[in-house]
Amino acid sequence: MNRAAVLSSLLAIFIVATTPLFAKEVVIVTSFPKELFETYKKAFEAKNPGTKVIINSKQTNAGVTYIRETKTRPEADIFWVSAPDAFQTLKADGLLDKYSPPKEIMSRIPAKIGTFPIHDPDGSYFGFAVSGYGLMWNKNYMQAHKLPAPKEWVDLANSRYYGHTVISAPSRSGTTHLTVEVILQAYGWDKGWALLLNSGGNMGAITERSFGVPEAVNSGQYGIGVVIDFFGLSAIASGQPVDFAYPSLTSVVPASVGIVKGGPNPESAKAFVNYLLGEAGQMVLFSPEIARLPVIPELYAKGPKNYPNPFTMKLGGLDFNNRLSSGRRDVVNSLYDHIITFRHRELKEAWGTIYRAEEAIARGKGKDLAQARNLVAEARKLASQAPINDKKASDKDVVGAFKSKSGLKAELETEWEKLARANYAKAKELAEKAAGLAR
Amino acid sequence: MAALLALLVLFILYPVVRVLWVSLSDEEGKLTLLHFANFFRRPLFREALWNSLLSGVLVVLFGSLMAVPLAYFSVRYEFRGKILLQTLATLPLVIPPFVGAVALQLILGRSGMVNLLLMRWFDWSVPFMEGLTGVVLVQTLHFFPFIMLNTAVSLSNIDPSMEEMAQNMGCRGLRLFGRITLPLMLPGYIAGSLLTFIRVIDDLGTPLMLNYKNLLAPQAYLRITTIGIDDVDGYVICVILVILSLVSLAAARKYLGLAEYATVQRGAVAARPVHGRKRFLVLLFCGLVLGISLLPHMGIFLLSFSKVWSFSILPATYTLDNYTEILFRVPHFVRNTLLYTILAAGLDVILGAAIAFLLLRSRIWGRNLLDAIATLPLAIPGVVLAVGYLRVFHGWDFPGAGAPLTSTWFILVIAYTMRRLPYTVRASYAALQQVHVSLEESAQNLGANRLKTFYKVTLPLITGGLVAGGLIAFITSSVELSSTIMLVPRFELGPISYGIYVYMQSAALGRGAGAALGVVAILLVSLGTYLTHRVFGGRAGSAFRV
Numbered sequence: 003m004n005r006a007a008v009l010s011s012l013l014a015i016f017i018v019a020t021t022p023l024f025a026k027e028v029v030i031v032t033s034f035p036k037e038l039f040e041t042y043k044k045a046f047e048a049k050n051p052g053t054k055v056i057i058n059s060k061q062t063n064a065g066v067t068y069i070r071e072t073k074t075r076p077e078a079d080i081f082w083v084s085a086p087d088a089f090q091t092l093k094a095d096g097l098l099d100k101y102s103p104p105k106e107i108m109s110r111i112p113a114k115i116g117t118f119p120i121h122d123p124d125g126s127y128f129g130f131a132v133s134g135y136g137l138m139w140n141k142n143y144m145q146a147h148k149l150p151a152p153k154e155w156v157d158l159a160n161s162r163y164y165g166h167t168v169i170s171a172p173s174r175s176g177t178t179h180l181t182v183e184v185i186l187q188a189y190g191w192d193k194g195w196a197l198l199l200n201s202g203g204n205m206g207a208i209t210e211r212s213f214g215v216p217e218a219v220n221s222g223q224y225g226i227g228v229v230i231d232f233f234g235l236s237a238i239a240s241g242q243p244v245d246f247a248y249p250s251l252t253s254v255v256p257a258s259v260g261i262v263k264g265g266p267n268p269e270s271a272k273a274f275v276n277y278l279l280g281e282a283g284q285m286v287l288f289s290p291e292i293a294r295l296p297v298i299p300e301l302y303a304k305g306p307k308n309y310p311n312p313f314t315m316k317l318g319g320l321d322f323n324n325r326l327s328s329g330r331r332d333v334v335n336s337l338y339d340h341i342i343t344f345r346h347r348e349l350k351e352a353w354g355t356i357y358r359a360e361e362a363i364a365r366g367k368g369k370d371l372a373q374a375r376n377l378v379a380e381a382r383k384l385a386s387q388a389p390i391n392d393k394k395a396s397d398k399d400v401v402g403a404f405k406s407k408s409g410l411k412a413e414l415e416t417e418w419e420k421l422a423r424a425n426y427a428k429a430k431e432l433a434e435k436a437a438g439l440a441r
Numbered sequence: 442m443a444a445l446l447a448l449l450v451l452f453i454l455y456p457v458v459r460v461l462w463v464s465l466s467d468e469e470g471k472l473t474l475l476h477f478a479n480f481f482r483r484p485l486f487r488e489a490l491w492n493s494l495l496s497g498v499l500v501v502l503f504g505s506l507m508a509v510p511l512a513y514f515s516v517r518y519e520f521r522g523k524i525l526l527q528t529l530a531t532l533p534l535v536i537p538p539f540v541g542a543v544a545l546q547l548i549l550g551r552s553g554m555v556n557l558l559l560m561r562w563f564d565w566s567v568p569f570m571e572g573l574t575g576v577v578l579v580q581t582l583h584f585f586p587f588i589m590l591n592t593a594v595s596l597s598n599i600d601p602s603m604e605e606m607a608q609n610m611g612c613r614g615l616r617l618f619g620r621i622t623l624p625l626m627l628p629g630y631i632a633g634s635l636l637t638f639i640r641v642i643d644d645l646g647t648p649l650m651l652n653y654k655n656l657l658a659p660q661a662y663l664r665i666t667t668i669g670i671d672d673v674d675g676y677v678i679c680v681i682l683v684i685l686s687l688v689s690l691a692a693a694r695k696y697l698g699l700a701e702y703a704t705v706q707r708g709a710v711a712a713r714p715v716h717g718r719k720r721f722l723v724l725l726f727c728g729l730v731l732g733i734s735l736l737p738h739m740g741i742f743l744l745s746f747s748k749v750w751s752f753s754i755l756p757a758t759y760t761l762d763n764y765t766e767i768l769f770r771v772p773h774f775v776r777n778t779l780l781y782t783i784l785a786a787g788l789d790v791i792l793g794a795a796i797a798f799l800l801l802r803s804r805i806w807g808r809n810l811l812d813a814i815a816t817l818p819l820a821i822p823g824v825v826l827a828v829g830y831l832r833v834f835h836g837w838d839f840p841g842a843g844a845p846l847t848s849t850w851f852i853l854v855i856a857y858t859m860r861r862l863p864y865t866v867r868a869s870y871a872a873l874q875q876v877h878v879s880l881e882e883s884a885q886n887l888g889a890n891r892l893k894t895f896y897k898v899t900l901p902l903i904t905g906g907l908v909a910g911g912l913i914a915f916i917t918s919s920v921e922l923s924s925t926i927m928l929v930p931r932f933e934l935g936p937i938s939y940g941i942y943v944y945m946q947s948a949a950l951g952r953g954a955g956a957a958l959g960v961v962a963i964l965l966v967s968l969g970t971y972l973t974h975r976v977f978g979g980r981a982g983s984a985f986r987v
Binding site for chain 1 (some may be wrong): 463467468475476479482483484485487543546547550551552572632650651652654655659663666667672674695748749750751752753758800824828831832835843848926927929930931932935939940943944945946947951952
C-alpha cells in the first residue's frame with residue numbers, strides 16, 4: 003500500500019517537529035503546581051538572560067520512572083519535587099549528581115529543621131522549602147454534620163469522625179508516609195499502629211493521589227483530610243471554605259531539588275540550584291499562591307505578617323529518626339496497604355460494629371454489660387493489631403524482600419493480609435455479640 | 442503484511458515485552474513461573490480477579506440494556522433531534538481525567554447534588570459511588586457507547602430483504618427482532634461487547650476515582666508506580682490482563698466463526714418515522730439514558746464556571762477566569778490535542794483497515810498473530826507502554842528526527858495510535874465480516890486487480906465501520922492520560938489531558954481551569970462527532986448511521 007508514502011511523510015513531520023534547541027537551557031522535571039514553576043521560570047529567566055527554563059511537569063512517581071528510564075541519555079537537568087523518598091530512591095540508583103553550592107549561600111541555611119536534616123549530607127539534593135503536616139477540614143461540612151474541628155492525630159481515631167475523614171495511602175504519597183512515620187515514632191510501634199488502624203477504620207476514603215485529599219475536602223465530599231500545609235494554606239487563600247491546623251506532634255520536612263547526573267546543561271543546573279537557595283529565590287516562596295516556608299530563618303522577618311515560622315514553631319519535641327524511617331519505608335507502606343488500604347471495607351465494618359456496640363453498652367440496658375465490655379475490648383484489640391513488631395519491620399531479610407524477586411515479599415504480604423482478614427472478621431463478630439448482650 | 446507486522450512488533454510487542462519480561466524471570470534473569478504461581482496463591486489477587494471479571498460481565502449486561510435500544514432507535518427510526526442523539530451518545534466516552542471524577546462526586550458523591558437534595562427532602566442518601574456497585578455504575582455509564590456504536594453499524598448493514606422475508610411470513614415485533622435482526626447484527630454487537638468487557642477489566646480511571654482498589658487494573662498500576670520498588674506482582678497482573686483479553690477475543694471470534702454474517706445485498710432497512718405514544722416512549726428512553734450518562738458532563742460544565750463549589754447543591758460563586766486562563770494564557774493545550782488525536786485517528790483507520798483486510802481476506806501465515814498483537818494495547822496499562830517506549834526509543838537518535846523519538850511530540854501520536862488501534866481493527870473487522878466475499882470476487886472476475894477491488898468495492902462498503910472506529914480512536918485519545926503523563930517531553934508539548942493534570946495540582950487555579958479544559962475537550966469531540974455524522978451520515982449503502 004502507500005506505506006512508504008506514510009513513512010516518508012512521518013519523517014518529514016519529525017524534522018519540522020523537532021523543537022529548535024536554544025543556546026542555553028535548563029530542563030526541569032517537577033511535580034510542583036503550575037503557579038510555583040511558572041513564577042520561578044519567569045524569575046530565573048529574568049535573572050539569567052539567554053537561559054531558557056524548560057518545564058516537564060510530572061507526578062512524582064512518573065518523574066522518578068522518567069529519570070530512571072532516560073538515564074542512558076538524560077534530558078533533564080533538575081529533579082524538583084516534595085517527596086523525600088523520591089530523592090532517596092534516585093540517589094540510591096546513582097542518578098543524582100553531587101554538588102556543593104557556594105559557601106555564602108549555604109552558610110545562611112541551618113543544617114537541620116527540628117531533627118530533620120535540610121540537605122542530603124552527601125550533597126545529592128538540597129532542601130529549598132519546608133512544609134509541615136496537619137489536618138484540613140471543610141467548615142460547611144463540619145457545620146452540617148455538627149462536628150467539632152479536630153486538633154490532634156488521636157482525634158482521627160475518635161468515633162464521632164467515623165466515615166468523615168480522608169487520607170492518601172502512604173505508598174502513594176511520600177508526605178503521608180512521613181506522617182505515618184511521625185505517628186509511629188511519636189507513639190511507638192504498637193500504639194502507633196493501633197492509632198493508624200483505628201483511624202484507618204474511620205476513614206471514609208483512602209485516595210491514590212496526594213491531591214485527592216485536599217480535593218475531597220475542598221469539594222465537601224469528606225470533612226477532614228490529612229494533608230501537607232500548603233494544600234490547606236493555598237486553599238484558604240483561594241477562598242475555599244476550609245481551615246487548617248498543625249497538630250502539636252508534627253514534623254516539618256524539606257522539599258528538595260537535585261541535579262540529574264549527566265544532564266545536558268550542568269552549568270545552568272547549578273545556577274538554578276543556587277538561585278533557588280539564594281535570597282531572591284527564597285523570597286518567592288512567600289507569595290500567597292505558593293505559600294511555602296523558606297529555609298533561611300532570617301528571611302521570616304521580611305515575610306508577610308503572621309506567616310508560620312517553622313524555626314520558631316514548637317515541633318512537639320519529636321526526635322524524628324530519618325534513618326529508621328527510610329530504612330523501613332517499603333515495609334511500612336506495604337503493611338499499611340495490605341492491612342488498611344486493601345482491607346478498608348472489612349476494617350471499616352469492624353470499627354463501625356465496635357462503635358455501635360459501645361453505644362449500646364453506654365445506653366446500658368442489657369444484663370451482661372460486663373461481659374459485653376470484655377468482648378468489645380477484645381474486638382478493639384483485634385482491630386488494632388499490627389501483624390509484625392518493629393524489630394521485624396527493620397529486619398534485613400524483610401527489608402531486602404522488597405528489593406528482590408525472591409518471592410518472600412509475596413509470602414509476607416499474603417501473611418499480613420490473611421491475618422488482617424481474620425482479625426477484622428473476628429472483631430466484628432465479637433462486637434456484634436457484645437451489642438446483642440447489651441441490648 | 443511483513444511491514445505491518447514489523448511495525449506492530451516495533452511499537453507494541455517489543456516495548457511491552459521489554460517491560461513485562463520481569464514477571465517471567467527470576468533474579469538471575471532466568472525464566473520462572475514462580476510469580477504466576479504466587480499470583481493465584483494470594484487471596485487479594487484472587488479477589489481482584491473475581492471482582493474484575495464480575496464487573497466486566499455486569500457492565501456488558503447493563504450496558505447492552507442501554508445501548509441496544511439506543512442503537513436500534515437511532516438506526517431504524519426517523520425523528521427530529523436524531524443527529525443530536527447520535528452526537529450526545531458518544532460523549533459518555535469522553536470523561537476528562539480528574540475533573541470527570543470531581544464532577545461526578547459533586548453530582549452523585551456522598552455530599553453531591555443528588556444526595557444533598559435527598560438529605561434535604563427525605564433525610565436519606567444513596568451511596569451511588571461506593572464500592573464495586575459504584576464502579577459498575579460509573580463504568581456502565583462510561584462505556585455503553587462502545588456497544589451502541591458498533592451495534593448500530595452492524596444494524597445498518599443488515600440486508601433489508603432478510604427482514605422483509607420474515608415479515609412476509611408473519612414475523613413481527615420482538616419476535617422479528619429476536620429471530621432475525623439480533624442474530625444478524627451480532628458481529629457489531631459482539632465487537633462492542635468485547636471491547637467493553639476488555640476495557641472494563643483494564644479500566645483504571647473509574648476504580649481510582651472511586652478509591653476502589655481491589656480490582657486487577659488498579660492493583661497492577663499501584664504496584665508498578667510505587668516509588669523505589671520494582672514490584673514484580675504489578676507486571677504479573679499486566680500479563681494476566683493480557684491473557685484475559687486475548688482469551689475473550691478468541692472466544693468472541695470462535696463464537697462468531699460458527700455462523701456466516703456476510704450478505705451480498707447492500708442497503709439498509711429504511712428508517713421509518715415514529716409517531717404518537719411510541720415516539721414519546723422512544724424519546725423518553727433516549728432522554729433518560731443520555732440524561733443520566735451525561736451527568737458528569739453537566740457537572741464539568743458547572744464546575745468550569747465556578748469559583749467555589751463546596752458542600753452545596755450548586756456552585757456558591759461563579760467566574761469566567763477559568764476560561765480566560767485556558768484560552769488566552771495557555772492555548773497550546775487545545776492545539777496540541779487536535780494535532781495529536783487527528784493524526785493518531787487517521788493512522789489508526791489506515792492500519793485498522795489493512796489489518797482487518799488481512800485477517801479476513803488473506804490466508805497468510807501469522808495473520809492471527811497480527812490480530813493478537815493489535816489487540817494487546819487494550820490490555821496494556823498506558824504506563825507500561827510508555828515505560829516500554831522510553832526503554833526502547835530513548836537511547837538513540839531516530840533517523841530523520843535528529844533526536845530520540847521520545848524527545849519529540851511524535852511519540853505521543855505513536856502512543857495514541859497504538860493504544861487505540863484495537864478500536865479500528867475491531868470496527869473494520871466487524872464491517873468487513875458483513876461484506877460477502879462474492880462482491881469482491883465479481884469485481885475481480887470483471888478484471889479489477891486486488892488493489893482496485895479494495896478501493897472500488899471493499900473500502901466503500903466498510904467505510905461505516907472505519908469511520909466509527911476512527912471516531913472512537915479520536916474521542917478516546919483526546920482524554921488519554923496514563924501514557925501521556927509519562928511521555929510528554931515538555932510542558933509546551935502537552936495536550937489537554939496533561940493540562941488538566943497540571944491544573945489539578947494547583948489549589949489556586951485548580952479544578953475550575955481543569956474543568957474548563959474538560960469542557961473544551963468535550964466540545965471538540967462533539968464537534969468531531971457531529972461533523973462525522975454530517976459527512977458520512979447521508980451515504981447510501983453501508984451508510985454510517987451512528
